[in-house]
Amino acid sequence: MYTLYGNAISGNCWKPAFMLRQRRLPFRWVEIDILQGASRTPAFLAMNPNGRVPLLQLPDGRKLAESNAMLLHLGEGTHWLPQDAYDRAKVYEWLFFEQYSHEPAIATVRFWVARLNKGEEWREKIAATMVQGHAALGVMEQQLARTAFLAGETPTLADIALYAYTHVAGEGGYRLDGYPAVRGWLARFAAVPGFVAMPCTAAEDPS
């Protein structure tokens, strides 16, 4: 069985949970309280020297870090990762865009405001970071005005990765009013077969 070390409100941790559910792979969730430093203990650092969640333990015990590496690993051979070389490369492109241009602005502001409660104290830093976040949202808007999903007409890993923090951007104070195509895409993605909302900390829905 897979073990997923994660934090329930983290979009990065939701990504592999979503894919495990899509693949119907059973997994155990281990909640890591990052605010209490639980991802920086000697025991955790022995598993992931970079001290971050999510961390995925495969059924054979081997470990994998980086949420988008997990998406690529778990998505291989599914309809979430195209076989065509160029289509596949465009998925890669969006995954790196997410980690470099989107997450550091959009997830970070949400964390500062909604978790650390620094909305007032860090007002200036937040405003500067939001410029980067809006640039990223603008790039998404341009693409989504042309195609139903980020890498084309069907959902891919790119949409999982970008949905993670875009759908909770408002918790950091981002307004999506100026991004009608992004809002339409959020609704479309939430309607994909087998969609599982965040938080997703169990291998099956309670029944």
Next chain:
Amino acid sequence: MYTLYGNAISGNCWKPAFMLRQRRLPFRWVEIDILQGASRTPAFLAMNPNGRVPLLQLPDGRKLAESNAMLLHLGEGTHWLPQDAYDRAKVYEWLFFEQYSHEPAIATVRFWVARLNKGEEWREKIAATMVQGHAALGVMEQQLARTAFLAGETPTLADIALYAYTHVAGEGGYRLDGYPAVRGWLARFAAVPGFVAMPCTAAEDPS
């Protein structure tokens, strides 16, 4: 023929040039003067809405952004990208580590210091960012104390991605004295067959 829009001193732009040379694929280099805003002109934004280099144009005219997406695209089917599912996932892991935890600290400080000449003025911001950079170097050191290359005993795309800015970290003021395994790896990587140093703006060595 491929066209690579890049900036000669950018490590991110060196990555796809290195792989094109490895594959012996002819390419045309188009120098983009990012300090003069050449990656944010309407013409360039029409090619890459994210306004960044490198940008790769394939022989059929289609475009691809994100240096590590280019590495995965160009590396497919070569010895630089393992076929084994887990080995391959570890390469993905390092590629995302590079863009999230390494490049924003190490490439950024180099840019501030060596290109913008802000070493004194931004001293405080640089010191804070260097804490992140040393954390990233520490993660690499731990791995390279155990294996010859980042994802095992042979070089992969992970090494190309991390070599790009690690080997010029000193230009930003980083000292690698405390990272003997990283220094050994830098020398090892520079000796791989077909190694091409930065800058690499031509499809063949001048002869």
